[in-house]
Amino acid sequence: MKWILILITVSLWEISQCQYEEDTLWWLSYMQNQFYNYDSFYEEDRTPSSQDCPLECDCPPSFPTAMYCDSRNLKHLPYVPSRMKYVYFQNNQISSVQDDAFENATGLMWVVLNDNQIGSEKIGGKVFSKLKNLERLYLDSNNLSRVPSSLPRSLRELHLSSNLLGRLPSNALEGLENLTALHLHDNQIQDVGGVFKWLKSLVILDLSNNNLRKVPDGLPTSLQQIYLEFNHLSTIPDEYFRALPNIQYVRLSHNQLTNDGIPSNPFNTTSLLELDLSYNNLQRIPPVNTNLEHFYLQGNQITEFSIGSFCKSVDIINFSRIQVLRLDGNIIQQNDIPPDTPLCLRQASLIDI
Numbered sequence: 001m002k003w004i005l006i007l008i009t010v011s012l013w014e015i016s017q018c019q020y021e022e023d024t025l026w027w028l029s030y031m032q033n034q035f036y037n038y039d040s041f042y043e044e045d046r047t048p049s050s051q052d053c054p055l056e057c058d059c060p061p062s063f064p065t066a067m068y069c070d071s072r073n074l075k076h077l078p079y080v081p082s083r084m085k086y087v088y089f090q091n092n093q094i095s096s097v098q099d100d101a102f103e104n105a106t107g108l109m110w111v112v113l114n115d116n117q118i119g120s121e122k123i124g125g126k127v128f129s130k131l132k133n134l135e136r137l138y139l140d141s142n143n144l145s146r147v148p149s150s151l152p153r154s155l156r157e158l159h160l161s162s163n164l165l166g167r168l169p170s171n172a173l174e175g176l177e178n179l180t181a182l183h184l185h186d187n188q189i190q191d192v193g194g195v196f197k198w199l200k201s202l203v204i205l206d207l208s209n210n211n212l213r214k215v216p217d218g219l220p221t222s223l224q225q226i227y228l229e230f231n232h233l234s235t236i237p238d239e240y241f242r243a244l245p246n247i248q249y250v251r252l253s254h255n256q257l258t259n260d261g262i263p264s265n266p267f268n269t270t271s272l273l274e275l276d277l278s279y280n281n282l283q284r285i286p287p288v289n290t291n292l293e294h295f296y297l298q299g300n301q302i303t304e305f306s307i308g309s310f311c312k313s314v315d316i317i318n319f320s321r322i323q324v325l326r327l328d329g330n331i332i333q334q335n336d337i338p339p340d341t342p343l344c345l346r347q348a349s350l351i352d353i
């Protein structure tokens with residue numbers, strides 16, 4: 001009996017030793033694999049997928065459709081292999097993009113070219129037209145004086161902020177019916193004509209920090225957010241926001257709005273949730289809808305706290321949904337707030353005066 005027990009114990013011990021060794025080997029080969037991958041990441045031409053990678057770029061084998069060429073003082077666009085979908089060229093000194101730059105990479109989905117020195121006269125007229133899958137184009141912080149021509153209809157996001165754009169011809173964005181975000185801030189845009197009428201899916205339009213003297217018209221009804229701060233706007237047409245049934249966020253700070261410039265009640269529109277009218281020349285609080293939640297009026301010349309701008313009547317259903325109201329930097333004082341204010345502004349968590 002004793003012998004048998006010992007034999008069984010020994011063989012059990014051997015089995016467990018065996019497993020242990022197997023584990024050790026597995027662990028070693030795992031480490032070797034890790035080192036192998038590490039090598040092929042940094043040394044060119046080890047694996048087939050990095051053979052076609054331009055020397056000045058990185059094409060990680062783990063992400064075979066992406067090519068990273070950003071922040072390395074490039075003056076010219078490198079060749080883009082046909083398998084690429086995402087290419088990153090931002091933060092270089094690239095000044096031109098020839099018509100054939102993406103000739104063999106027609107499957108590109110993202111082209112990132114921001115923070116370069118690309119001028120409109122140095123960008124091919126057809127460079128993007130063959131990219132039928134292009135969804136995002138980043139050209140912000142360049143030297144563009146015109147919107148590039150022949151943009152593909154597949155675009156969803158177009159970034160053109162911090163350039164030298166002035167006038168936008170009415171056909172500049174023709175056919176971009178899938179575009180949801182258009183970033184045009186920090187340019188010198190004065191006249192927008194009917195340029196936005198094509199953009200049937202537009203959700204966000206950023207035109208802040210330009211030279212607009214008139215709010216853009218012909219905006220698509222899909223629009224939810226419009227940023228117009230830091231322009232030269234002094235009036236808002238009566239029905240302006242009523243033509244935008246989905247508008248939720250409106251930024252108009254740092255303009256020249258006066259109460260005379262908004263004679264009717266352009267902001268009394270049910271969809272609006274956030275309205276920024278700070279740093280204008282308002283003397284009275286413009287009437288707003290009871291659905292508004294965030295209202296910024298700091299830095300104006302408001303002299304009275306008119307509760308009628310928020311509630312025409314107060315009862316169980318008629319009260320303001322305002323949560324944050326900023327009135328600091330005006331002429332009114334804390335004791336100008338009428339005593340019945342809490343009945344109307346019953347959801348306000350911050351009233352800053």
Ligand SMILES: *[C@@H]1O[C@H](CO)[C@@H](O)[C@H](O)[C@H]1NC(C)=O
Nearest residue numbers: 079080100101102103104105
């Ligand atoms: C595209 O591919 C063709 C055929 O492989 C090649 O001849 C041509 O030079 C390539 N285009 C560019 C811009 O490199």
Ligand SMILES: *[C@@H]1O[C@H](CO)[C@@H](O)[C@H](O)[C@H]1NC(C)=O
Nearest residue numbers: 094095116117118119142143
């Ligand atoms: C692009 O604009 C910057 C700043 O305005 C200027 O310094 C640079 O020379 C311009 N580059 C080209 C290629 O025109």
Ligand SMILES: *[C@@H]1O[C@H](CO)[C@@H](O)[C@H](O)[C@H]1NC(C)=O
Nearest residue numbers: 132133152153154155177178
């Ligand atoms: C627009 O988006 C829809 C839905 O994703 C897609 O089916 C259609 O092909 C796109 N249009 C263009 C011109 O790419």
Ligand SMILES: *[C@@H]1O[C@H](CO)[C@@H](O)[C@H](O)[C@H]1NC(C)=O
Nearest residue numbers: 268287288308309310311312
């Ligand atoms: C906003 O418009 C609605 C409906 O037209 C109206 O009943 C309400 O009194 C208006 N609100 C203000 C503050 O003028």
Ligand SMILES: *[C@@H]1O[C@H](CO)[C@@H](O)[C@H](O)[C@H]1NC(C)=O
Nearest residue numbers: 312313314315316317318319
């Ligand atoms: C609440 O407001 C609505 C719309 O402004 C109005 O029709 C209704 O008469 C008001 N209710 C009361 C009790 O004043």
